[in-house]
Amino acid sequence: MLDQIIAHIKAKRELQHLDDSFVEELVQKQLQSNKKLREKINVSESFEKLKKSKVYDQLVKDIRAKLREIYGVFILDDFEKLFEEYKQRKVKIRHLLEAHQSTKERFMYYPRAYPRIFNITGNPKIIMDLACGMNPLSYSFLGCHPEYIAVDIAQKDIDIIAEFFKLYKVKATTIAADLTHFNEWIDLLPKADVCFLFKTLDTLEAQQRHISKKLIPRLFEKVKWVVVSFSKKSIGGKKNLRASARSWFEKWIEKERYNSESFEVFNELFYVIRT
Ligand SMILES: C[S@@+](CC[C@H](N)C(=O)[O-])C[C@H]1O[C@@H](n2cnc3c(N)ncnc32)[C@H](O)[C@@H]1O
CATH class of the missing domain: 3.40.50.150 (Vaccinia Virus protein VP39)
Structure with a gap:
């Protein structure tokens, strides 16, 4: 079920570049400190059932908020595609730098x-x-x-x-x-x-x-x-x-x-x- 939780958390365009292991570490930390959540996962027969619970909903919100804070945010859907376009000289370096929050602010x-x-x-x-x-x-x-x-x-x-x-x-x-x-x-x-x-x-x-x-x-x-x-x-x-x-x-x-x-x-x- 952990794999499904990680995939669900990452199902936001700005979080897709993150490594699973990094997301897993945050989920594990949350699990250690939240008994209610651990119990809910243990008694849930399927991921679909778990997804309907409030405690799970909160987990997803908390981890996504933390990831956005930690990772910064990609503004664009498909950075790889943009990079390909850059290599074909269809877009400029400015477009690449403006695709990530920190470099956009600094550009x-x-x-x-x-x-x-x-x-x-x-x-x-x-x-x-x-x-x-x-x-x-x-x-x-x-x-x-x-x-x-x-x-x-x-x-x-x-x-x-x-x-x-x-x-x-x-x-x-x-x-x-x-x-x-x-x-x-x-x-x-x-x-x-x-x-x-x-x-x-x-x-x-x-x-x-x-x-x-x-x-x-x-x-x-x-x-x-x-x-x-x-x-x-x-x-x-x-x-x-x-x-x-x-x-x-x-x-x-x-x-x-x-x-x-x-x-x-x-x-x-x-x-x-x-x-
Ligand atoms: C706010 S962005 C800043 C990016 C860049 N330094 C800049 O200012 O343009 C934070 C960066 O830290 C990286 N990061 C966060 N936690 C990290 C960790 N534990 N180890 C290595 N990189 C990390 C993220 O992936 C993200 O690229």
């Missing part, structure tokens, strides 16, 4: 954001982009030609990014991996000059509290600079996210005595930090 501002980052760090020879989403597709806005290491949990997205880099003959390492288990694979990554963690820490903290405080020190064993960004608006841009939601991060970098410079571009707040 107009890449020409301002990247020079500000690299004014501080210098032009990188190697960039590591963690929980990258579709951000690696902004490569032409970088203003330099670094090697690229792209990591995200969604295998299908990573496949597209790998193809994109192959198309442009950019030396790249593309990996589908879960950052909440970074200890298992971080040593295998090549070293880099700059690591992007764009609009990612809130997402990771929602999955595992205080993970950023373990991840960032480990990253400094691999990279010189870490660039963290936070959105000042919620997904969809309706809500202003309170400054207090980010103040933990500011306090923490101060406590760790990291050197940090911050700036804002449109609704995104960037911190460029080093040890």
Whole structure:
């Protein structure tokens, strides 16, 4: 029945790129903490019967809401099709970047954001982009030609990014991996000059509290600079996210005595930090 639950949860266009194992982990967590739900699943003779129950309905709503928060949202139905059209030069890179919420919000501002980052760090020879989403597709806005290491949990997205880099003959390492288990694979990554963690820490903290405080020190064993960004608006841009939601991060970098410079571009707040 678990397979059916996962398939049902994913039956929304914006969630289709997610790996089953990732959805399963959230379902399992919910099952552990919700006795009523466990009992309902045990007594339901079929998935169809389970689907009619209130407790199941709530599970689907909760997990989908969490996935949208964690994953961000694809705006288009069929990203693979769009990518094929891009390869045939029927659509432009803008259309690809505008198909994902984070890169859509940033699209107009890449020409301002990247020079500000690299004014501080210098032009990188190697960039590591963690929980990258579709951000690696902004490569032409970088203003330099670094090697690229792209990591995200969604295998299908990573496949597209790998193809994109192959198309442009950019030396790249593309990996589908879960950052909440970074200890298992971080040593295998090549070293880099700059690591992007764009609009990612809130997402990771929602999955595992205080993970950023373990991840960032480990990253400094691999990279010189870490660039963290936070959105000042919620997904969809309706809500202003309170400054207090980010103040933990500011306090923490101060406590760790990291050197940090911050700036804002449109609704995104960037911190460029080093040890
Ligand atoms: C809000 S989007 C930001 C994407 C990109 N960094 C940007 O700003 O354009 C969050 C990204 O984090 C990825 N993500 C969420 N949880 C993750 C995890 N545990 N491990 C790796 N990637 C994860 C999602 O797949 C999604 O691409």
